[in-house]
Amino acid sequence: MQTGYYSSAAGMVTQFNRLDTIANNLANVNTIGYKEDNVVVGDFMRIFKEARDELPNANQTKEGAAFLNRTLTKSPQVVDSFTDFSVGDLQKTSNTLDFALSKDNLFFAVQTPQGIRFTRDGSFTLNEEGKLVNKQGYEVLGTDYKTSNNGITLNQEDVVVKVDKNGQMYTNVPDSFTMVENSKLLVIQPENLSELKKDSDNLYSLVNSDAFDVVEDSGAVSQGFIEKSNVNAVKMMTQLIETNRLIGMYQKAMDTQMNDMNKDAIEKIASKS
Structure with missing residues (x-):
């Protein structure tokens, strides 16, 4: 199983969710009294540190090691969202x-x-x-x-x-x-x-x-x-560019997994047959 492909796909979905939030903020930059929304993207190590005491198996057991090995391949995900209620101009x-x-x-x-x-x-x-x-x-x-x-x-x-x-x-x-x-x-x-x-x-x-x-x-x-809205348009545009670039990186990783690596594997198998 090509876990890298699925991790890249999940990472792309996370960035699409982030992109939706950014786009909504930009659409409401001139909406009176609007408050900026944000998402928190967490990686595995941070989630693990927060939840390791609640894992289904103790860390030192064989079952615990298997659980961690499966989970390590998981991609960043949206772990929380919040609204910035600070006063606008x-x-x-x-x-x-x-x-x-x-x-x-x-x-x-x-x-x-x-x-x-x-x-x-x-x-x-x-x-x-x-x-x-x-x-x-x-x-x-x-x-x-x-x-x-x-x-x-x-x-x-x-x-x-x-x-x-x-x-x-x-x-x-x-x-x-x-x-x-x-x-x-x-x-x-x-x-x-x-x-x-x-x-x-x-x-x-x-x-x-x-x-x-x-x-x-x-x-x-x-x-x-x-x-006025408390949305910082410059910050949102910066985040928009960053998110689009991350989506492009995940897309390239998926393409590498499905095309280049598969092609390489097929050629090696064919050369040995």
């Missing part, structure tokens, strides 16, 4: 209903048909009913969402809308410049970031939907700004 828009969060691990919340979802994209608008919604039309939630069962609603008379660093909204009394408290944007922090999963429409969900803390005094809300 803030871009000024001067739009009253644009909001950005200037600190890590904080999110706005919206109500979807599938339940509460979380986002870093604070580019909001008002719908025909005066409700504050995101680009997909989902209602943006306020801190009173459990009691009101509704999102944030602004009256047509609310000409002036100001929001402080904690998400507290202030609107003007009709026909005056007197500002009064209105709703407050719900800003949350997941208890465990590893349980935060990417959903569609640049949203996130939690494995346990209630596993988050409401941050009353975040000091992170910036009105009139949006948070």
